[in-house]
Amino acid sequence: MSSKVDTSKFIPRFVSHHFSNADQEFDSCKLGMWLFLLTEFMLFGGIFVAYVVFRTWYPETFESGAEKLDWKMGAVNTVILITSSVTMAVAIRDVQLNKKGRALALMLITVLCGMGFLVVKYFEYHHKFELGIFPGGFFSFMGDHMSNEHLYFSIYFMATATHVLHVILGLIAILWVSWRTAKGEFYEAYYTPVEMVGLYWHLVDLIWIFLFPLLYLTK
Amino acid sequence: MSTTTQQNDVNFYNCKKGFMSWAYTLDHKRIGIMYLVASCVALFAGGAFALMIRAQLATPGGMLPMTPEYKDTYNMWFTLHGVIMVFLFIIPAIPAAIGNFILPLMVGAKDVAFPRMNLASFYLYVIGASIALYGIVGGETPLTTGWTFYLPYSKETAGAVITMTFAAFVLGFSSIFTGINFIVTIHKLRAPGMSWYKMPLLLWALYATSILQVLATPVLGITLMLLIAERTLQVGIFDPALGGDPVLFQHFFWFYSHPAVYIMILPGMGIISEVISCFSRKVIFGYKAIANSSIAIAVISFLVWGHHMFLSGQSVYAGLVFSFLTFLVAIPSAIKVFNWVATLHRASITFEAPMCYALSFLFLFTIGGLTGLPLATLSTDIVLHDTYYVVAHFHYVMFGGTVIAFFAGLHFYWPKMVGKMYNETVAKIACLIVFIGFNVTFFSQFFLGYTGMPRRYFTYDSSNELWSQMHGFSSIGAFILGFGVLILFSNLLASLFSDRKAPNNPWGATTMDWETQSPPILENFSEDVPVMKKAPYEYD
Numbered sequence: 130m131s132s133k134v135d136t137s138k139f140i141p142r143f144v145s146h147h148f149s150n151a152d153q154e155f156d157s158c159k160l161g162m163w164l165f166l167l168t169e170f171m172l173f174g175g176i177f178v179a180y181v182v183f184r185t186w187y188p189e190t191f192e193s194g195a196e197k198l199d200w201k202m203g204a205v206n207t208v209i210l211i212t213s214s215v216t217m218a219v220a221i222r223d224v225q226l227n228k229k230g231r232a233l234a235l236m237l238i239t240v241l242c243g244m245g246f247l248v249v250k251y252f253e254y255h256h257k258f259e260l261g262i263f264p265g266g267f268f269s270f271m272g273d274h275m276s277n278e279h280l281y282f283s284i285y286f287m288a289t290a291t292h293v294l295h296v297i298l299g300l301i302a303i304l305w306v307s308w309r310t311a312k313g314e315f316y317e318a319y320y321t322p323v324e325m326v327g328l329y330w331h332l333v334d335l336i337w338i339f340l341f342p343l344l345y346l347t348k
Numbered sequence: 349m350s351t352t353t354q355q356n357d358v359n360f361y362n363c364k365k366g367f368m369s370w371a372y373t374l375d376h377k378r379i380g381i382m383y384l385v386a387s388c389v390a391l392f393a394g395g396a397f398a399l400m401i402r403a404q405l406a407t408p409g410g411m412l413p414m415t416p417e418y419k420d421t422y423n424m425w426f427t428l429h430g431v432i433m434v435f436l437f438i439i440p441a442i443p444a445a446i447g448n449f450i451l452p453l454m455v456g457a458k459d460v461a462f463p464r465m466n467l468a469s470f471y472l473y474v475i476g477a478s479i480a481l482y483g484i485v486g487g488e489t490p491l492t493t494g495w496t497f498y499l500p501y502s503k504e505t506a507g508a509v510i511t512m513t514f515a516a517f518v519l520g521f522s523s524i525f526t527g528i529n530f531i532v533t534i535h536k537l538r539a540p541g542m543s544w545y546k547m548p549l550l551l552w553a554l555y556a557t558s559i560l561q562v563l564a565t566p567v568l569g570i571t572l573m574l575l576i577a578e579r580t581l582q583v584g585i586f587d588p589a590l591g592g593d594p595v596l597f598q599h600f601f602w603f604y605s606h607p608a609v610y611i612m613i614l615p616g617m618g619i620i621s622e623v624i625s626c627f628s629r630k631v632i633f634g635y636k637a638i639a640n641s642s643i644a645i646a647v648i649s650f651l652v653w654g655h656h657m658f659l660s661g662q663s664v665y666a667g668l669v670f671s672f673l674t675f676l677v678a679i680p681s682a683i684k685v686f687n688w689v690a691t692l693h694r695a696s697i698t699f700e701a702p703m704c705y706a707l708s709f710l711f712l713f714t715i716g717g718l719t720g721l722p723l724a725t726l727s728t729d730i731v732l733h734d735t736y737y738v739v740a741h742f743h744y745v746m747f748g749g750t751v752i753a754f755f756a757g758l759h760f761y762w763p764k765m766v767g768k769m770y771n772e773t774v775a776k777i778a779c780l781i782v783f784i785g786f787n788v789t790f791f792s793q794f795f796l797g798y799t800g801m802p803r804r805y806f807t808y809d810s811s812n813e814l815w816s817q818m819h820g821f822s823s824i825g826a827f828i829l830g831f832g833v834l835i836l837f838s839n840l841l842a843s844l845f846s847d848r849k850a851p852n853n854p855w856g857a858t859t860m861d862w863e864t865q866s867p868p869i870l871e872n873f874s875e876d877v878p879v880m881k882k883a884p885y886e887y888d
Contacts, residue, residue, distance in 0.1 A: 147458035147537070149877060157461045157536040164528045168566040175570035175600055179585055182596055265590055266582025277591040283583035287574065 138229065139316040155321050162325045166332050169295070173336055176288045180343060183284060187277045194274075194281030195347035197262065199253065203345040206249050207337065213242030214334040217303070221327045224320045229310060232323075236307040239330065243300045250293055257282075285344055292336055299333045302326045359767065359867040374463035377868060379470050380449030381765065386473065387445050388837070390436035391751075397429035399830055402789070406823035408810035422806035423492035424507075428484060430495030431512060435519045436477055438750055439608065442615035443561070444469065444526045446757045447554050449765055451530060453861035454548055456539025456878040458871040461532040469525035476519035483511035494804065496601060499586040499594045503578050510579055513572040520565045520572075523611075527561030530554050539860060541880035545636060548859045548884040552639040553618025556646040560607040560614070563650070568604035571597065595660050602653035610649040612746060614642060616753030617684055620706050623756050624688050626857045627703035628695030629887045634687035641680035648677040658729050667726055674724035681717055685710065700855070701775035705756035708783045712748025716741060719794065734804075737797025740790045748786060755782070755836065762840060763850030767867040770843035778839060781832030788825025792818040859884050 148154040184191045216235045223232035261269035264286040268279035306326045309315060315323055360377050370378055404410045404422055412418040452460055460466050483491060488508035493501055502509050534555050538547070575597070577583045584590025586597040625632040632638065654662060654670030688710060697703070719741040722728040732738060763769055796818045801808060808815050853862040860880060864872055 145463075146871070147461075147463070153536055157532050160535055161462060161465075161528050161532045164531055164562050165524075168524055168528075168562055171563055171566035172570045175567050175574070178600075179574070179596065182593065183585075186593075187591075264577075264581050265584035265587075280584055280591050283577075283581075283585055286581075287577060287583060287585075291570075291573075 139227075139313045142314065142319040151318065158321045158325060159328075162328050166328060169332055169336075173288075173291070173339075176284065176291065177339070177343075180284050180288070183277075183280050184347075187275070187280065190275040190277045191281050192348050194278050194285070195345060197257075197260075197270075197274075198285070198345050199256075200345040202249055202253050203341050206246050207341050209242050209246050209249070210334045210337050213239045213246075214331050216242065217327045217330045221320065221324050224310060224315045224323050225317055227316050229313065229316075232315075233307055233310050236303055236310065240300055240303050240307070243296055243303070246296060247293065250289065288340055288344065292333070292340060295333045295336070299326075299330050302329060358869060359865065360870050361867060363870050372467075374459070374467055375870065376448050376452050376460045376463065376466060377765075377872075379466050380445055380447075382470055383440060383448055383473070384445035384765075386470075386477065387437050387441040390432055390477070391441070391833075394429055394432035394437055395830060395833065397425045397432065399826055400425050401429060402823040402826035404806060405808070405819045407820065408808055408816060410807055412806070414807065419806050420490065420492050423494075423804070424490035426804060427491050427494050431480065431491070431516070433746075434495055434608075435516050436473075436480065438612045438746060439519075439523060440473060440526070441754050442619065442750070442757065443530070443554060443557050443611070444473070444522075446619070446754070446761060447530065447557075447615060448526070450761055450861055451533060451551065451554055452537070453764075453864055453868065453872055454551055454859055455533060455537055455542065456860045456873065456880060457533060457537035458873070460529045461537060462529050465525050466529055469522045469529070472518055472522035472525065476515045476517075476522060479511060479515035479518060483508040483515060486511070496605070497572075497575060497597075498601075499575070499578065499597045500588060502575065503587055510576050513575050517569055517572045520569050523561050524565045527558035527565070530558040531562065534558075539878050539880045542860075545639065546880065546883050547639075549621035549632065549635070549638050549642075550615070550618035550859075552642045553614045553616075553621070556642040557611050557614045559643075559646045560611045560649065564604045564607040564611070567600060568608075571600040571604065574600075595657065595662060598657050598660055599653065602656045603650075606653040606656065607646075607649045609742075609745070610645055612750045613753075614645060616709070616750040616757075617642070617681075619753045619757035619760065620688060620709050621684075622857070622859070623702045623706040623760050624691050624710075625885045625887075626760075626855050627698050627700060627706070628691050629698075629856075630691060630695040631885045631887070632687070633690035633693075634683070635885070637683050638687050641683045644680040645677060648673065648680070652677050655724055655729075658726060659733050664726075671724055671726050675721070678717060678721065678724075685714055685717070699776075700759075701770075701772060701779060702756045702760035702855075704776055704779040705752050705759060708779065709749060709752045709756060712744055712752060712783075712786065716744030716746075716748050719744060732797060734802055735797035736793040736801045736803055739803050740793035740797060743790045743793075748790070752782070752786075755779075758840065760855070761861075762843070763854045764861060764864075764866050764868070766844060767850050768843040768846060769848040769850050769854065770839050771846075774835065774839040778832050778836035781835060782829060783832075785825050785827075785829030785832050789822050789829050790825070792821040792825065796822070856887075858882055858886055 144151050144154050148157065217239045220232045220235035220239065223235065261271060262282055263269065264283040265279050268282060270278075303326055306315075306323045309322065360375055370382065373379065401422070404412055404425070412421060448460070448466065452458065486508070488511060489506040491507040491509060491512050492505060493507060493509060497509065497513060534547070534551055574583065574585055578586055582590065584592045586592050586594050588594055621632060621638055652670060652674045654666055655674045658667050658670075719737070723732055723738060723741060759770070759775060796815060799814055801815055808819065810816060850866045852864065852866050854866075855862075860878065863878070
């Protein structure tokens with residue numbers, strides 16, 4: 130790590146007592162984060178398996194269910210999340226280059242994108258609820274539908290709601306690192322939390338990239 | 349902080365005092381001790397339910413009146429016995445209690461990689477346990493589903509299913525945190541000189557355990573969440589009445605719970621490797637084979653879950669594959685047993701208490717393992733499925749294997765953990781009583797199961813003489829076993845008040861954890877970066 134950091138702008142940080150140097154600490158955190166992301170994959174894996182099972186059992190139902198979703202809204206959300214992943218990635222780079230102001234701006238754009246995603250999702254959910262499209266036993270849609278279509282929407286709501294929960298947690302995490310960035314805690318020698326939150330946000334994005342075609346573009 | 353201190357004067361217990369110094373501690377040793385106390389409390393709670401089950405079944409008439417409401421009382425007992433023993437005792441006992449204490453000492457580190465996450469893991473355990481306790485005494489209808497929460501019953505019953513599944517969900521997080529911590533610690537914080545194949549075998553075992561905790565537990569998490577959604581939102585994914593599939597729940601549940609069996613046994617196997625080598629005064633036979641078999645078990649254990657569903661209507665071809673893979677997972681376990689026995693060959697064996705437990709482990713685990721094979725065979729499983737044979741088999745593995753290994757580890761590491769020596773003679777007597785009590789309790793159940801006694805029944809046919817005898821026998825054994833465990837713990841606790849101070853390395857073991865003082869100082873080693881000087885198991 131170079132030493133040309135303007136320390137007046139940043140709060141210097143020391144390595145935790147049980148690590149021998151900053152690299153060891155950073156590598157450990159990164160490995161730990163990847164393991165955590167692995168657990169998230171396994172968690173969503175359960176829902177994906179349920180999806181595969183019921184799509185195999187009731188293929189027509191899934192097509193009919195997917196037609197009731199608005200793929201344009203899904204596509205807009207996909208673009209929003211991919212954009213937010215890019216802004217987050219660039220924000221990490223800026224923290225590493227000590228460009229505090231730009232990093233902060235990009236993180237806030239990421240947060241705005243995430244909120245945009247939630248707003249679109251809110252309108253989608255609201256529309257479904259108005260039509261009586263609820264998961265499982267509460268399904269009361271009166272229009273054309275297949276006999277087991279409530280199962281498609283059980284999976285849709287469980288998958289997207291779990292994902293939305295992750296989006297919200299991700300947004301809180303990004304706000305937390307933004308606040309610490311604003312305080313000047315992160316600079317080229319220490320940016321671990323920013324990078325970890327960035328990894329988490331990419332995961333949230335990646336899961337949506339799987340969910341979108343599986344749920345919206347079934348036909 | 350870690351300047352040279354007077355031997356046995358300052359240690360991690362007395363360097364800071366007061367409740368808050370424990371509540372906010374980030375020290376892996378204190379967290380390990382708190383985990384140990386908590387999981388032993390769970391052991392006693394789960395054990396109390398076990399004794400109530402055995403008291404009920406001692407005679408065909410039982411001690412509960414023969415009315416339907418009391419059947420539910422009995423169902424609650426075995427459910428809580430299972431839930432408490434699995435989620436609150438056996439999964440955290442070795443990794444989170446003994447592992448937390450020993451693992452950083454063994455790798456020569458000052459702490460685990462993420463001390464705050466370690467403390468969070470303990471608090472999640474406490475929160476999970478409190479939620480479970482609320483589910484038991486909080487006024488809800490008692491849980492009667494068995495620890496497996498099978499649908500559709502767990503959807504229809506009035507029992508405290510949501511509370512208990514949520515408790516298990518929280519406990520899952522606690523387990524994941526421990527797993528992530530251990531993997532990273534072993535990868536990144538090993539002492540200079542400790543290459544992968546110079547790690548003590550307990551570390552390999554804990555590493556394999558952690559892989560399972562990280563990969564399998566999230567699947568349980570989503571399964572339990574879906575079960576809660578099933579009860580609250582009627583999602584129907586597992587409910588046949590709504591077009592869902594209850595067998596899918598079983599697949600999900602066992603995708604976690606079968607690897608979880610190895611979360612329970614693998615760290616026990618690690619302890620046995622340490623103890624057997626130490627009291628044989630000999631290099632462990634087949635070090636690499638034991639190390640690699642831990643990883644092999646972790647990998648294969650993910651592919652065998654379907655053997656719990658041979659009779660649940662899964663396809664015959666799936667059954668064949670799962671049967672084959674189940675036989676396959678027996679191989680690495682057998683490799684370990686053969687290597688332990690080979691280590692004993694021509695060794696200078698001494699019979700201290702940990703070794704007595706380790707030898708009874710060898711005996712009991714072998715019975716447990718071999719009686720599993722008829723259950724892995726499709727044709728014999730049809731007869732034995734859901735009988736006491738299964739109960740006897742998995743208790744031989746879980747108690748005869750894991751819990752006995754836990755006792756071995758507890759006696760082995762006790763001097764390091766508390767700095768006191770227990771009474772050796774009493775410890776051996778307790779070991780003998782536990783061994784006898786255990787076999788009386790569970791060997792009789794093989795006969796019960798083989799003659800068709802179904803599990804989870806609260807009474808049995810009084811005209812069947814064999815069943816009456818065997819159930820009576822089993823119940824007597826259970827109380828002998830309980831008595832033995834009581835002596836065991838009294839002996840350990842009594843040592844706390846004795847003045848028999850433990851030396852740093854009472855057993856003459858060779859791993860790095862014994863180089864620290866007993867009990868260790870705050871940051872474990874007096875030198876800043878301890879170096880591994882000797883390969884493990886090099887006894888002169």
